[in-house]
Amino acid sequence: MKNDRNSFVFRLVITLFVILAINFFLPRIMPGDPFSTTSEDDSGDEVIIMTEEQRLYYMSYYGLDKPVHEQFLVYLKNLLKADLGRSIYYKMPVSDVIMLHLPWTMMIVFGSTVISTVAGVILGTFSAKNRKKGSDRLMMAGMIAFAEIPSFLLGLILLLAFSVHFRLFPLAGAITPFAHYSGPVEQLWDILYHAFLPVMTLSLAQLTGVYLLTRNTLITVTTKDYIRTARAKGLGEKTVWTRHALRNALLPVVTRAGFMIGIMMGGVVLVESVFSYPGIGMTLRSAVVGRDYPLIQGILLVIAVSILICNLLVDKIYSKLDPRVAI
Amino acid sequence: MSLLKINDLKCHYQTEINTVKAVDGVSFEIEEGEILGIVGESGSGKTTAALSIMGLLPENTAITGEITYKDNVISSLSEAEMDRFRWKDIAIVFQNGIEVLNPVMRVGVQVIEPMLKHLDISPDEARSKCADLFTTVHLDPKWMDSYPHQLSGGMRQRVILAMALSCDPKLLILDEVTSALDAFTRKEIRDLLVELQEKNGYTMLMISHDITFVSSVASRVVVMYSGKVVETGPVKDVLISPRHPYTRGLIHSTPDIFVYKDLWGIPGDISAGSGFKGCPFFSRCTQKTSKCNETTPALIPVGGGREIACHRGGIAGLLQASDLSYSYRLPDGQYLKAVDDVDLEIMEGEVLAIVGQTGSGKSTLAHILANVIQPATGNVSFMGENTNAENYGSRLNGVQIVFQDPFNSTSNRFTVIDAIKEPLDINKIGSEEERVQMAKDCLELVHLPNNDIFLSKYCGELSGGQRQRVALARAMVMQPKLLIADEVTSALDVSTSANVMRLLKGLQNRRGFAMIYISHDLSMTLKIADRICVMNHGRIVEMGNSHDVMLSPSHEYTKRLVGSKISV
Numbered sequence: 097m098k099n100d101r102n103s104f105v106f107r108l109v110i111t112l113f114v115i116l117a118i119n120f121f122l123p124r125i126m127p128g129d130p131f132s133t134t135s136e137d138d139s140g141d142e143v144i145i146m147t148e149e150q151r152l153y154y155m156s157y158y159g160l161d162k163p164v165h166e167q168f169l170v171y172l173k174n175l176l177k178a179d180l181g182r183s184i185y186y187k188m189p190v191s192d193v194i195m196l197h198l199p200w201t202m203m204i205v206f207g208s209t210v211i212s213t214v215a216g217v218i219l220g221t222f223s224a225k226n227r228k229k230g231s232d233r234l235m236m237a238g239m240i241a242f243a244e245i246p247s248f249l250l251g252l253i254l255l256l257a258f259s260v261h262f263r264l265f266p267l268a269g270a271i272t273p274f275a276h277y278s279g280p281v282e283q284l285w286d287i288l289y290h291a292f293l294p295v296m297t298l299s300l301a302q303l304t305g306v307y308l309l310t311r312n313t314l315i316t317v318t319t320k321d322y323i324r325t326a327r328a329k330g331l332g333e334k335t336v337w338t339r340h341a342l343r344n345a346l347l348p349v350v351t352r353a354g355f356m357i358g359i360m361m362g363g364v365v366l367v368e369s370v371f372s373y374p375g376i377g378m379t380l381r382s383a384v385v386g387r388d389y390p391l392i393q394g395i396l397l398v399i400a401v402s403i404l405i406c407n408l409l410v411d412k413i414y415s416k417l418d419p420r421v422a423i
Numbered sequence: 424m425s426l427l428k429i430n431d432l433k434c435h436y437q438t439e440i441n442t443v444k445a446v447d448g449v450s451f452e453i454e455e456g457e458i459l460g461i462v463g464e465s466g467s468g469k470t471t472a473a474l475s476i477m478g479l480l481p482e483n484t485a486i487t488g489e490i491t492y493k494d495n496v497i498s499s500l501s502e503a504e505m506d507r508f509r510w511k512d513i514a515i516v517f518q519n520g521i522e523v524l525n526p527v528m529r530v531g532v533q534v535i536e537p538m539l540k541h542l543d544i545s546p547d548e549a550r551s552k553c554a555d556l557f558t559t560v561h562l563d564p565k566w567m568d569s570y571p572h573q574l575s576g577g578m579r580q581r582v583i584l585a586m587a588l589s590c591d592p593k594l595l596i597l598d599e600v601t602s603a604l605d606a607f608t609r610k611e612i613r614d615l616l617v618e619l620q621e622k623n624g625y626t627m628l629m630i631s632h633d634i635t636f637v638s639s640v641a642s643r644v645v646v647m648y649s650g651k652v653v654e655t656g657p658v659k660d661v662l663i664s665p666r667h668p669y670t671r672g673l674i675h676s677t678p679d680i681f682v683y684k685d686l687w688g689i690p691g692d693i694s695a696g697s698g699f700k701g702c703p704f705f706s707r708c709t710q711k712t713s714k715c716n717e718t719t720p721a722l723i724p725v726g727g728g729r730e731i732a733c734h735r736g737g738i739a740g741l742l743q744a745s746d747l748s749y750s751y752r753l754p755d756g757q758y759l760k761a762v763d764d765v766d767l768e769i770m771e772g773e774v775l776a777i778v779g780q781t782g783s784g785k786s787t788l789a790h791i792l793a794n795v796i797q798p799a800t801g802n803v804s805f806m807g808e809n810t811n812a813e814n815y816g817s818r819l820n821g822v823q824i825v826f827q828d829p830f831n832s833t834s835n836r837f838t839v840i841d842a843i844k845e846p847l848d849i850n851k852i853g854s855e856e857e858r859v860q861m862a863k864d865c866l867e868l869v870h871l872p873n874n875d876i877f878l879s880k881y882c883g884e885l886s887g888g889q890r891q892r893v894a895l896a897r898a899m900v901m902q903p904k905l906l907i908a909d910e911v912t913s914a915l916d917v918s919t920s921a922n923v924m925r926l927l928k929g930l931q932n933r934r935g936f937a938m939i940y941i942s943h944d945l946s947m948t949l950k951i952a953d954r955i956c957v958m959n960h961g962r963i964v965e966m967g968n969s970h971d972v973m974l975s976p977s978h979e980y981t982k983r984l985v986g987s988k989i990s991v
Contacts, residue, residue: 314531322525325517328477329537329586330509333502340525347527420526 107126111404114247116175119396120168123389130184130387131155158184161387180397181390185383190394194376198398200270201368201375204291208298213353215299216306220374221342223312224306234327236311243304247363251297251370260294265293293370298364309352313345320344347418354410358403425452426626427476427513427594429790432488432498434471434480441595445471447650448488450618451876453594456538458620458627460641460658462634462673466690467652469630470518473596476628477515478505492594511541514592518599519580526763531567534586541590554578556585560615577608581784583617596628601636609636616640634677638662643728646670649703652722654737663968666729666737667703668772675953702734709772709935710739726978729923734859741905741937742822746801748961749787761787761962762798769905769937774928776952776969784961785941788911792939793824807902823898827910829890833897835883839866842882865896869926895927906931907939912947924951945985949973957981958974 131151155161157168180190219235226232245253258264266272270290277283289335317323320342326340361376368377376395383391415421434446446468453459461469474480476490478500490498517523531553538549554564560581560721571579580600587595597616601609617640618750631637634744638658646654646667654667665671672689689707701716702708708715714734722732733736747765750758761784769775777785790796792803794816805815805822815821822963826832833842836878843862847853853861866873869892882890891911898906912920930953931938942948949969950957956966957980965978976982 205610321517321520321522324479325523328479328509328515328517329540330511331536332506333541335540340528344525344527355968418527421570 112400114283115400116172116397119393119400120171121164122396123384123387123392124164126384126387128387129155129160130158130389143351154184158182158390159178180394183383183388183394185386185388185390185391190390193379193391194394194398197374197376197379199363200291200373201361201377202377203287204294204298204367204373205357205364207295208289208302209353209357209360211295212299212302213306213349217305217310217342217346217349220310221308221314221337223311225337227315232311238307239304239307242300247297247301247372248366250300251294251367253296255370265322266290270374290373294367294373297367297370298360303358305356306349306352310345310349313348314341317341317345336363347414350417351410351414354406354413358406361402362399426455426493427628428489428491428570429472429476430489430491432472432475432490433486434468435477435485436481437483437485442485444650444827445484446475448641448646449652450488451645451652451655453626453628455593455626456624457643458494458629458641460634460637460644461628461630461647462637462644463647464632464673466649467647469647469686471650472647473515473598473628473630476596477509477513478502510537510587511590512591512592513594513596514587514590515596515598516584516587516600519576519583519603520753521572521579522581523583523588528570529568530571530574530582533580534567534582534589538589545968553585553589556588557581559619560585561611569901577604577611580608580612581615582889584612588619591623592625594626594628596630598630599632600629602631602633634662634673638968646673650728651719652702652729652732653704654729655722656727660727660729666725666731667704667733668708668710668738671738671773672707672959702732706841709937710735738769738770738772741771742767742803742805744768744801744803745793747788747798747803748800749784749791749796749798751787760784760961764960765801765963767792767956767963769939771904772929772935772937772939773948774940774951775954775956776942776948777956777958778942778945778948779958780943780984782957785943786909788958789907789939789941789962790825792895793822793907795824805901816847819852819902820904821901822905822907823903824909825891825894825898825911826905826915829887829894830914832853833882833890835881837882838879839871839882839885839893840878842893843900846897846901861900862896867900868899868930869893869896871896887915887920888923891915891919891923892926895923895930899930903936905937905939907941909941910943913942913944920947927951931964945973 103216109338127222131154154162159167164172171181178191180194182188183190183193185191222233223235231261255267266289271283272290275286277286322344323336323340326336331339364375365377366374367373369381372378376398380392380395382388383395429452430450432446432449433444436443436445449468449472450523451459458626461472463469469479475484475486475498478497480486486498489496492508495508497505498608501509502849507619526528528924531550534553534556535546535549538552541545542549544552550567553567557564557567558625562578562581562585566574566578566582569707569844571582574582580603584600600616601612604612613636615957616629620627620640622928627641629637629641634644638661640657644655644658645652646661648669654665654670656666660798662674663785665674676689700718702711702718702720705711705715712734718734720732720734722730724730725737744765744767747762747767748760749762750760753759763784765788768789777788779785787796791798794803794814803810808815816823837845840859840862843865844858847858848862852858863873863878866877871877871889871892882893885893891914895911911927915923924947927938927940930936931951940948940952951971954967955969955972957964957972957976964975965981972981973985976985
């Protein structure tokens with residue numbers, strides 16, 4: 097037991113170190129530096145053109161003129177003090193920038209995970225119950241074809257259709273700018289209104305995976321002996337399906353949902369860009385464009401850590417759900 | 424009135440490739456309070472029959488026939504209607520498997536679940552009833568809160584049993600309840616079932632391939648083979664004198680009944696193919712006729728509450744001998760009665776051992792049965808024909824004898840090939856080429872080389888073991904229905920005789936001929952014989968199943984014979 101725990105912590109430390117190293121060196125391998133942004137840049141932001149003298153001043157101000165390995169050691173030392181550094185672009189601590197944008201991302205990621213999981217389980221159950229019938233075949237073919245559309249393209253289609261053409265939803269942002277709310281309900285409504293399309297895009301992109309997993313697991317589960325036992329007990333089809341079949345089929349679905357949260361934290365960049373949604377994905381994009389090293393490092397670290405946390409949570413939840421793996 | 428009645432039930436699994444007739448025209452009844460056993464090998468359709476009673480067969484099963492429970496035809500009910508009968512009237516104890524119980528539910532909850540559904544009972548009452556049930560099946564109620572994987576196989580089987588008893592069913596179906604358990608647990612479960620039956624008078628349908636287990640609990644037994652019933656009857660009668668060749672094969676391959684005998688399964692596999700119209704046991708039967716290949720025999724009552732499905736009316740007699748006696752004239756003019764008023768019957772496919780000390784008349788009897796010498800009185804009939812009318816030793820499918828001493832029974836001056844095909848030559852069977860081929864085939868049967876070098880060797884050049892095998896091949900070349908082996912191993916050393924014995928029994932098992940094995944060696948006899956007949960002073964003093972005769976001899980002489988074994 098103790099050995100297991102030790103080796104677990106050891107592996108975690110190694111993983112974190114590798115992530116940190118990649119996070120640190122990857123931005124620096126990219127061409128350019130934070131202070132040589134040129135007007136050709138397509139970010140559309142205000143372009144600051146500096147003289148060579150100014151550039152060197154700022155480089156030494158942020159410590160970027162030192163040898164790379166020294167910078168890395170400083171970075172690690174600061175990290176131990178929970179200091180992620182200062183964003184060059186925002187001129188404020190990286191942690192503050194992340195805290196400003198992370199909640200938006202978390203909201204759409206969690207929201208879409210819940211929606212896609214619930215919808216996928218319902219559709220998957222329907223399909224499994226009607227296995228080999230027309231409705232199942234049609235649904236499966238449709239779902240698989242649908243899954244081939246990349247999420248950013250799907251986002252673009254939704255944006256063009258519902259925001260540009262029908263003008264039902266906003267084009268950008270997470271809240272109406274400069275809005276005054278008469279109460280929290282109105283504020284919540286505004287937030288949901290803006291989040292609707294990004295959440296839908298992410299949900300739809302996830303849906304097929306959950307659907308197929310639920311359907312196929314259910315089909316496997318319904319051939320198990322305990323389903324026959326439940327039928328023999330005369331419990332009725334509804335109980336057999338929910339309490340016995342679905343309860344067992346949900347184990348891998350829950351696992352998948354947990355992993356997907358982590359993976360989506362990184363994958364959300366494209367969807368946030370399409371909807372100009374101010375989450376960490378968008379922030380990461382502008383940080384990359386501006387070569388904002390500390391911010392890039394900070395966001396990548398947050399994403400990596402959230403994936404690790406999600407994996408850990410999945411392990412914990414799974415052992416709660418399935419008594420066979422409980423220690 | 425019977426509690427459950429099954430009438431001409433057919434369950435055919437329809438896959439995309441073919442149709443599997445798992446149950447094919449089965450009828451039986453279970454009386455209230457009775458324990459009925461269904462036995463048969465795996466694949467015989469026992470479990471399918473049980474599942475069809477519960478209405479649990481998969482959707483791709485075509486079911487015809489009628490299952491009547493009390494006055495309700497339950498075979499035609501919908502799922503929802505069937506749920507009214509499930510568990511409350513008919514419950515099933517499944518074969519113990521790791522996934523028979525839901526792996527993510529506590530076992531207590533799984534036992535309580537049907538009570539809440541079918542009985543008018545509160546959750547607290549159900550829980551206390553569950554604890555009582557656990558005590559009934561000798562399981563500590565503290566295990567109620569554990570998960571299936573935390574229990575041992577025996578404990579899980581008890582939980583499954585407690586679960587089946589939870590709604591006090593009228594009919595309890597037990598499907599292979601002990602097959603996965605060790606002998607100790609098996610005994611405990613058996614005792615528990617008997618105890619429950621005595622206390623509560625459950626009607627039980629017990630399905631198992633374990634004929635000893637079934638016969639220790641059930642009162643009647645149904646023997647199934649390839650989806651059909653081949654024999655039914657009171658369990659003790661069936662066990663002691665099986666009438667169908669399959670039942671006999673099943674009993675003979677049960678080590679619990681034949682403790683000392685070597686294990687020899689029933690050779691061959693179930694006759695398959697949906698186009699096959701004959702008897703399902705055809706391909707493995709030792710007494711088939713052409714009729715067996717054409718029509719399926721019906722189950723016919725044969726008296727004593729027994730029914731049997733066999734065109735030949737069950738295991739047929741092969742050779743009958745009555746009132747045989749034979750005397751040798753001694754030099755002093757006295758007569759020595761070697762065989763004295765012997766009656767004997769050999770059934771198709773069985774191995775009968777005749778044991779007795781030297782001079783008890785065994786060999787003389789063997790020679791009479793083989794038609795080598797004529798009896799003074801009495802007669803022998805083979806397959807219903809009197810031996811005086813036709814010599815059954817000189818034709819194919821007759822009687823052949825292998826003698827004690829291979830050095831005298833095969834001529835030194837004969838080559839191997841001549842020795843083996845001699846009976847064919849004498850009786851003018853087949854062309855010369857066919858005779859050589861038959862001889863070569865027989866050499867292969869007895870595990871001797873059949874190349875030209877070996878064929879042209881003289882018998883005098885061979886070792887004792889080889890010569891005895893040549894003698895055996897010479898008998899086999901006539902494809903006998905009955906082989907008489909007269910002390911065939913007594914002239915051989917231990918290892919060679921063991922090889923010859925295994926060869927002999929293997930041939931018998933595979934080819935299905937009957938065998939009379941004559942020996943004074945009890946230990947050897949026990950390894951191969953189905954029945955034993957003990958001779959002393961020319962008379963048969965005791966005859967019965969080999970294990971009965973050896974384990975509990977009734978005659979004084981047999982007791983002495985058994986007692987005279989030298990133990991190490």
